[in-house]
Amino acid sequence: MAFDLSLYLVTDAALCDAYGLEQTVEAAVSGGVTIVQLRDKHASDEHMTAQAKRLKTLLAGTGVPLIINDRLQVALESQADGLHVGQSDAAVHEARIAMGKDAIIGLSINTLAQLQAAPVELLNYVGLGPVFATVSKQDHAQPIGFDGLAQLANACPLPSVAIGGLKAEHAERVRTAGAQGLAVISAICGQPSPYQAARAFQAFSNQDFSAP
Numbered sequence: 108m109a110f111d112l113s114l115y116l117v118t119d120a121a122l123c124d125a126y127g128l129e130q131t132v133e134a135a136v137s138g139g140v141t142i143v144q145l146r147d148k149h150a151s152d153e154h155m156t157a158q159a160k161r162l163k164t165l166l167a168g169t170g171v172p173l174i175i176n177d178r179l180q181v182a183l184e185s186q187a188d189g190l191h192v193g194q195s196d197a198a199v200h201e202a203r204i205a206m207g208k209d210a211i212i213g214l215s216i217n218t219l220a221q222l223q224a225a226p227v228e229l230l231n232y233v234g235l236g237p238v239f240a241t242v243s244k245q246d247h248a249q250p251i252g253f254d255g256l257a258q259l260a261n262a263c264p265l266p267s268v269a270i271g272g273l274k275a276e277h278a279e280r281v282r283t284a285g286a287q288g289l290a291v292i293s294a295i296c297g298q299p300s301p302y303q304a305a306r307a308f309q310a311f312s313n314q315d316f317s318a319p
């Protein structure tokens with residue numbers, strides 16, 4: 108499946124609770140989100156698989172892929188479009204073999220050494236960050252700032268998406284640093300209007316929002 112990293116929504120169960128997970132995703136996609144990652148550090152595989160199946164149905168026909176954070180079994184059972192793994196998560200090799208050549212597989216990267224060690228031939232994109240410190244991820248790695256982002260994005264042979272404390276007003280600087288898009292949790296999840304929150308990212312970008 109073709110994918111566009113321009114505005115990458117990562118869900119958070121607690122933050123999405125008020126508005127509803129499916130309602131948040133639906134509104135955010137109407138507002139311009141181009142790719143969705145279901146992320147839940149606490150749910151059982153069964154619960155997450157059921158949610159993933161509902162999101163798959165909701166996203167059908169929109170061209171917006173569904174990526175699962177960490178859980179290969181959930182991705183397989185829900186027939187999600189891809190999997191995103193962190194440095195200490197399931198092996199990329201295993202995921203590629205299990206999910207096949209068309210799956211979208213992404214890896215989180217925080218340092219140049221991690222980028223150099225990444226199996227880029229098995230990946231479709233990388234997540235670079237955190238750009239800023241954030242309360243949305245416990246024990247996140249050292250923030251890299253826009254300079255670190257630029258260094259990693261420019262050294263990276265794959266499309267990249269920046270993450271960590273990003274808001275609409277950062278869209279321009281992220282693109283200037285060389286990343287294809289912004290990944291966000293709290294700038295959309297838990298906002299009074301996830302639709303307006305997603306739209307705000309386009310207002311801050313005076314360029315075409317799609318990946319080059």
Ligand code: TZP
Binds near residue numbers: 117291
């Ligand atoms: N990985 C690095 S930072 C982060 C993740 C999942 C959380 C991003 O959340 P927010 O609210 O957009 O800062």
Ligand code: MG
Binds near residue numbers: 176177192193194196
């Ligand atoms: Mg992880």
